[in-house]
Amino acid sequence: MIGHVYPTRRAALDAVEVIDAALGPTEELRDEDTGQVRVVPRKPWAIPVPLRTGAFLVPWRNERLVAIAGRVVDVKGVPKVVPSLASAVVIAPGDVEPAAVALEPEPQI
């Protein structure tokens, strides 16, 4: 998993907010049954992923971020910079905090 790591959930959510601002307020969804395209409010880019270290990851995910990386956007009147791919890190699956596992014991075969 590639992305950017932030020390707190709040910081990660702030980063998501910057990405969302850069991507724009709306997006298009297409009904594959009818072909109809609807313009809807854009979903949040990501839900921050908790890591075992206590930090939070914002996944980079796909090519769309390449187009906006490094761009300065206005977030509530404050200029913010979209992180670049160069500063992204690779997170191994084992580094992700298995929050649900803490509540659910590992299954027995």
Added chain:
Amino acid sequence: MAGGLRSGGSARWLFTREESARILPQTAIVVSREGVVTADAGTTVDSWAARYGGLTWNPVAPAATNRPAWSAAGGPGGQPMITGDGVDNVIEAAITKGSQWDQYELGAVLSRVAPNVTDAWLLFHFAGSFVAGIRDQPGNLWHMTSSTTTAIGTSNPTGAWAHWNGSMMAAEVSARRGATLEAQNLSGASGLVSDGITGALFGRISGGQYGNVSMVAAHVGVKLTPAQRLYLNALLFAKTGVVSA
């Protein structure tokens, strides 16, 4: 029986939405040919609504990065397929209309993308309110972990399409097609999941485990009778072209 399966050699199944809801009133079935809403210029799936069976279930991606990939013609016979990346893709929704089960049955018509990855087979995850007996154990999970890869790999190598399904209840975990079903927190004999429970495909709702698989259909609901299972298998064949074992 409930639902009115036609009997004998005169059966003329049409596999319409109405017929499937009548015969499988407490099952939700998604098929990749229908009910899909794509995003990101047709590259990802934002939602996949159950169009067959009587239960309502319309799983959606909670955020943009959680959307599984969409391929309009990558599935068996050139049909659409949906692929979870095994990283953070998940779609989820509440299952409604009487999902008070003490026995349930899950399945999917899928092919695995990457073998030998820990928890690379996660298909369903339930979360929500649970009834007495398991109240203190908040999750129930059906998945196939790396420890079952050998058994799966024997009968379903990477890229092969098959219908995997199994049923679970407090005292029983049964599987078909050689898959190993793992049931968590299935202690006690009382009801298992309550109405409005959330069910997820491809990943664990709260994160941490995801499945790197492609699907062309999936189903979730109460445990089926043999006659209902026959109908379900026939419906899946009609909609996906994949024969159930």
